[in-house]
Amino acid sequence: MFADYTMTELTSIFAMQGFAGLSLFSIFVLMALGLAIIFGQMGVINMAHGEFMILGAYTTYLTAQLFENYMPGLYGGYFFVAMILAFFVTAALGALVEWLMIRHLYHRPLDTLLATWGLSLILQQTYRSVFGAREVGVSLPDWMMGSIAVTDLVEIPINGIFVMVLALVIAFGVYLLMFRSGWGRQVRAVVQNRPMSEAVGIDSGKVDRVTFALGCGIAGVAGSAFTMIGSTGPTSGQLYIVDTFLVVVFGGAQSLLGTIASAFTISQAQSTMEFFLSGSMAKVLTLLVVVGILMLRPQGLFALKVRR
Amino acid sequence: MKLSKTRSSSHRSSWTRRHLLGGLMALPALFALSNTALAAEVNTTGLAVTDDTVKVGILHSITGTMAISETGSVQAEKLAIEQINASGGVLGRQIEYIQEDGASDWPTFAEKSRKLLVNDNVAAVFGCWTSASRKAVLPVFEQYNGMLYYPTFYEGLEESPNVIYTGQEATQQILASIDWLAEEKGAKTFYLLGSDYIWPRTSNKIARKHIDKLGLKVVGEEYYPLGHTQFNSVINKIKLKKPDVIFASVVGGSNVAFYKQMKAAGIDLTKESPLLLTISVTEDEILGIGGENVEGAYASMKYFQSLGNDNNQDFVKAFKKRWGDDIVIGDVTQAAYLGPWLWKAAVEKAGSFDIDKVREASPGIELTTAPEGYVRIHENHHLWSKARIGQAQKDGQYKVIYETEELMEPDPFPKGYQ
Numbered sequence: 001m002f003a004d005y006t007m008t009e010l011t012s013i014f015a016m017q018g019f020a021g022l023s024l025f026s027i028f029v030l031m032a033l034g035l036a037i038i039f040g041q042m043g044v045i046n047m048a049h050g051e052f053m054i055l056g057a058y059t060t061y062l063t064a065q066l067f068e069n070y071m072p073g074l075y076g077g078y079f080f081v082a083m084i085l086a087f088f089v090t091a092a093l094g095a096l097v098e099w100l101m102i103r104h105l106y107h108r109p110l111d112t113l114l115a116t117w118g119l120s121l122i123l124q125q126t127y128r129s130v131f132g133a134r135e136v137g138v139s140l141p142d143w144m145m146g147s148i149a150v151t152d153l154v155e156i157p158i159n160g161i162f163v164m165v166l167a168l169v170i171a172f173g174v175y176l177l178m179f180r181s182g183w184g185r186q187v188r189a190v191v192q193n194r195p196m197s198e199a200v201g202i203d204s205g206k207v208d209r210v211t212f213a214l215g216c217g218i219a220g221v222a223g224s225a226f227t228m229i230g231s232t233g234p235t236s237g238q239l240y241i242v243d244t245f246l247v248v249v250f251g252g253a254q255s256l257l258g259t260i261a262s263a264f265t266i267s268q269a270q271s272t273m274e275f276f277l278s279g280s281m282a283k284v285l286t287l288l289v290v291v292g293i294l295m296l297r298p299q300g301l302f303a304l305k306v307r308r
Numbered sequence: 309m310k311l312s313k314t315r316s317s318s319h320r321s322s323w324t325r326r327h328l329l330g331g332l333m334a335l336p337a338l339f340a341l342s343n344t345a346l347a348a349e350v351n352t353t354g355l356a357v358t359d360d361t362v363k364v365g366i367l368h369s370i371t372g373t374m375a376i377s378e379t380g381s382v383q384a385e386k387l388a389i390e391q392i393n394a395s396g397g398v399l400g401r402q403i404e405y406i407q408e409d410g411a412s413d414w415p416t417f418a419e420k421s422r423k424l425l426v427n428d429n430v431a432a433v434f435g436c437w438t439s440a441s442r443k444a445v446l447p448v449f450e451q452y453n454g455m456l457y458y459p460t461f462y463e464g465l466e467e468s469p470n471v472i473y474t475g476q477e478a479t480q481q482i483l484a485s486i487d488w489l490a491e492e493k494g495a496k497t498f499y500l501l502g503s504d505y506i507w508p509r510t511s512n513k514i515a516r517k518h519i520d521k522l523g524l525k526v527v528g529e530e531y532y533p534l535g536h537t538q539f540n541s542v543i544n545k546i547k548l549k550k551p552d553v554i555f556a557s558v559v560g561g562s563n564v565a566f567y568k569q570m571k572a573a574g575i576d577l578t579k580e581s582p583l584l585l586t587i588s589v590t591e592d593e594i595l596g597i598g599g600e601n602v603e604g605a606y607a608s609m610k611y612f613q614s615l616g617n618d619n620n621q622d623f624v625k626a627f628k629k630r631w632g633d634d635i636v637i638g639d640v641t642q643a644a645y646l647g648p649w650l651w652k653a654a655v656e657k658a659g660s661f662d663i664d665k666v667r668e669a670s671p672g673i674e675l676t677t678a679p680e681g682y683v684r685i686h687e688n689h690h691l692w693s694k695a696r697i698g699q700a701q702k703d704g705q706y707k708v709i710y711e712t713e714e715l716m717e718p719d720p721f722p723k724g725y726q
Contacts, residue, residue, distance in 0.1 A: 005548070013548050020540035027538070125371065133375035135564060135596025145600070147574035153547065157572035160540075229572070230537045231564030231596050235373045239535040239561055274541035279532035280504045282541075 012153035021271040023160040026167035028263035030225060031240050032247040033174055034218035036259040039248055041191050041211055044102055045113040048120035049244060050237025052216045055093060055123070056086035056223030057232040058131060061138045068139075076141040079224075083166075086224035087217040094216025098209045106208070120237070127234040135233035144228065159228040166225055170218060171260065177214070178256065187211055191254070250290050252300030262301050266290065350399055351661045356429040362401045362661060364389070364648070365408065365424035367435030367445075372412025373560070378437045380592055381459050381644035382407070383631050385434045388648035391626065398652045399661070406430060414444035421445040425452040431661045432457065434647040437640070439463060439507055446471070453663050457647030459640050461587070461609070463510035464720040469667055472650060473690045473718075475643040476610050478511045479725065480716045481587050484695035485608035486518050488710055493583060495552040497527045501542065502557035504531035511557055511587060514725045527551050532558070537565040543573045546582065554584040563593055567601040577700075578604030585697075590638025591704060599704035609639040611680040612698040612706040623679035636704065642679050649675055650685065682715070690718030 005013075035049045046052075063082035067075050097119065105112045144162060147155040178184040189197040190204045198204050223237075230236065243266075251262030269289060273282035294300070347359050356363035366385050368378040389403045397403060406428050408420040417436065424430045425448065432455045436442045439462050449456050449470040456471045464477035489495040498519055502508025508531065516526050527549045530542055539562075546554060558566050570577070570584075577584050585606040591613050594602055613624060613636060623645065627637055650673060655661055658669035674684040684692045692715040698706030 009548070013544055016544045016547070017541065020544060023540065024538055128371065128375060133370070133379045134592065135376055135561070137594075137596055137598040139598055139600070145571060147572060149574065155574035157569070157574070159568075159572050229565055229568055231561040233376055233561060233596060235376075236561050238373070239537050271538075271541050274538075275545060278530045279536065279542065283533055283536075 009153060012151060015154050017271065017275055019156060019160065021268050023157070023163060024267035024271050025264050026164040027226070027229070028243065028247050028267050029167045029171060029260055030163065030218075030222040031244045032251075032259050032263055033170060033256070034215040034222065035244050036248045036251070036256055037174070037218065038212055038215035040254040040256065040259070041187055042106075042208060043109055044106070044212070045109060045116065046215070047113060047117040047241070048097075048123060048237075049219055050239070050241040051120045051123035051127075052090050052094065052219040052237075053223030053226065053240060054127065054232065054234070054237040055090050056083075056220030057138070057227050057236070058127065058136075059086040059089045059220065060224040060227050061131075061136050061232055064138055076143060079141065079144065083221050083224045086220040090220025090223075091213040091217030095209055095213040097216075098212040102212060103205065103208065124234045124237070131234070133234060135231050135236070138227040138232055140228060162228070163225055166221070170221065174218070174256065183207075183210070246287075246290060250294065250300055252302040255300070255302035258300055258302030265301070350659065351431075353662050353664075354429060355431045355661050355663075357401065357431060357661050360401055361404050362398060363404050363406060363428060363430050364651075365421075365428065365430040365433040365435065366405050367408050367410055367417065367420055367424060367433055368437060369410045369412040369441075370407075371409055374410075374412040374437055374441075376560075376596075377592065377640070378410075380638060380641035381435075381437060383635075384459075384627070384637075384641045384645035385648060387627060387630050388645050390630070392648055392652055398655050399659070403648070410435070410441055414438075414440050417441040418444045418448055421448045421454070421456075422452070425449070425454040430454070431655075431663075432648075432651045432666075434459075434644065434651075436460070440505075442466075442471070455651070455663050455666060457644075457651060459644035459647060461639065461643075463507045464722070465510065465726075467688050467690075467720050469689070470663075471689060472647070472670060472685065473720075474646045474650065475640060475691075476693065476695070476716075477690055477718050477720045478507075478514050479719045479722045480610070480690075480693065480695055481608050482511060482515050483518055484712050484716060485585060485587070485606075485697060486515060486522070488697055489553055489583070489585060490522050490524060492710070493552070493580070495524065495583065497525045497549075497551045498553045498555050499527055499546055499549060499551035499582070500529040500555045500557075501546075502531050503534050503536075503559045503562055505534060508557035508559070508588075512555070514722065515555055517725045532562065534560060534562065536562050539566045539569045540573065543570060543575065546575075547573075551582050554582050556584060556586040557588045558586075559588050561596075563589060564597050567597045567605075571601045576604070577602065580604065589700075590640065591636040591706065592638035592641070594700065594704040595636060599700065599702045602700045603702045605700045606709075607698050607700065607706060608695065609698065609706075610693045610696055611639045611642040612696065612708050613637045614698070614705050614708060615680065615696075616708075617679075617681055619677050619681065620679040646675065646678055646683065646691075649677070654685075684715070686718050688718060688720055690720060692717060 038044050038046045060082040063078055067078040101115055144159055147157045149155050186202050186207050190207050247263045251258035270286045273285050347357050351357040368382045369375050389405055393402050410417040424433055434457045436458050437460050442458055458471050459474050461475040461481055500512040519526055587608050589607055653673045654666045654669045658665040670685050671687045676682055686692055695712045695716050696708055697710040698708050701707055
């Protein structure tokens with residue numbers, strides 16, 4: 001397969017391919033972190049995760065329109081404003097959903113699955129009624145498009161770097177929140193032993209709401225970032241949901257570190273196989289590997305030891 | 309005469325029923341009875357045709373994932389029906405449409421088409437978009453003898469007496485475009501890339517055979533699952549193989565991801581190395597992709613919104629007036645617009661709404677007012693039409709740069725290409 005190419009060509013292609021794998025990794029991390037927080041820490045199977053992401057994407061779209069029409073001078077920086085807005089809009093919707101629906105279903109995980117699936121259908125139809133059935137085009141400021149040419153062959157996409165940095169920042173932020181803040185300690189306490197943490201005065205209802213809102217907010221930021229690489233339409237969220245669950249379940253549902261490790265494993269496996277095989281085949285093989293490992297290790301890559 | 313007898317007998321039963329309800333009802337019923345002779349002449353099979361109206365069905369997805377694509381077709385069909393009504397209707401009858409939602413779900417399509425044919429007795433159905441939905445309704449149309457006008461360009465390999473295909477079948481879309489690439493652009497090597505289902509696979513099979521026939525080379529052929537959003541690996545492979553042409557049939561949301569990632573990876577389509585020719589991106593899709601991401605790509609279709617002929621100018625004006633200035637019109641939308649007009653022409657040629665007579669009258673029906681120019685229905689129920697190549701512009705429109713001189717003959721079962 002490689003006989004026809006010179007050494008430099010091969011090195012550059014492998015460099016590019018390595019970068020493709022890393023950018024897929026950051027995408028998976030962004031997709032999965034929000035879900036991992038909700039699924040892992042609260043045991044809620046949020047089927048509407050993709051729709052929360054798309055809410056973030058639509059927020060970005062609206063912000064872009066706003067800047068284009070009223071503040072064209074600041075257009076180059078609109079994306080940062082959009083991401084912050086996306087976080088708060090989706091977090092607010094998350095908090096509302098938790099209050100209206102999820103909190104009544106905490107001891108019935110299968111019912112949350114159905115309820116959030118219903119929610120995802122409602123959200124899809126709402127987007128369709130508000131924004132129309134067609135996909136919307138989110139335009140990007142010029143500096144975010146294109147690539148940096150390192151050599152003639154090696155070109156690094158700018159939005160790939162952007163997504164990577166964003167994934168790093170968010171992962172680090174979540175780490176600080178969960179493991180270095182008082183609130184994070186409360187969340188972990190509630191996960192490990194709810195009655196006991198309530199007994200020592202933690203308002204577990206409030207912890208739940210903020211956790212759910214945070215998970216949704218991160219989904220919103222991810223959705224906002226994905227306007228750079230994917231489509232924004234009423235049903236676009238469905239494109240991400242399977243991969244997202246795959247990453248979270250494979251990583252071990254209650255471990256954030258596991259989520260990251262699993263995102264890394266799956267993204268590298270997939271992008272390597274996509275390079276050597278054809279697209280659909282790579283997907284099939286990736287799924288087979290994941291299923292195989294889950295059969296041997298049903299708890300996922302990393303499992304948290306919890307007293308039940 | 310024999311046939312009108314069955315008609316009047318059915319009226320007799322309704323007469324009796326009405327009589328039972330009360331003598332006052334008798335008067336309007338009597339009027340109805342005296343008028344049916346006219347409707348009975350043009351409708352001997354119990355279709356929903358009265359003296360003033362005829363019912364047709366519109367069957368597309370207005371919810372679910374396909375709603376993105378099918379909305380334009382619904383708009384086009386409604387516009388055509390409204391225009392026909394304004395110009396006096398079909399055989400003097402105003403068209404009333406019954407719209408059903410296939411909800412992007414193929415069994416739902418089958419169920420709704422049964423409802424339209426059996427309960428509503430519609431005289432024609434304009435609808436379906438994906439091949440899967442067409443395959444799902446086909447047995448229903450054949451069983452109940454309905455007539456479907458199907459707008460999408462598709463893979464061919466089908467020829468039903470109950471369907472008129474108003475889009476291009478695969479050879480019409482592909483052969484001319486590959487000839488053009490070879491002659492005008494001097495293309496030698498091709499990379500075939502598509503979504504993983506029947507239409508791209510069949511299309512690429514035809515493309516590959518034709519490329520072989522011209523003595524050119526396919527250097528890669530790949531399919532990605534529907535909805536796939538990560539194309540970096542294949543873009544790297546394309547960079548490695550350096551084909552002259554990327555021949556793309558990626559569909560749906562994947563399109564947006566594909567073109568955005570191509571652009572981000574530094575492949576500038578306006579530089580034409582490699583050149584990209586798509587058979588799946590219409591003006592509709594560009595709305596979602598963004599003109600700046602697809603600028604420079606070529607598309608092989610039979611219709612582009614920017615076509616300069618008078619028919620099209622009028623059509624675009626009417627379409628925008630009806631559905632808003634921001635709207636764009638893609639290939640399939642135009643093909644959907646042809647449906648009601650072709651049906652009207654066939655009905656008027658047959659002098660009857662009967663499905664069998666309309667079918668018999670259909671081959672040879674021509675439309676000089678089609679926005680794409682002149683079209684004619686072939687014996688095999690597909691359309692003779694020109695193939696065109698357009699180049700995507702930053703504003704999301706295509707600039708037409710080539711069209712075949714002659715109409716291309718539709719050939720759903722191409723010999724030597726299967």
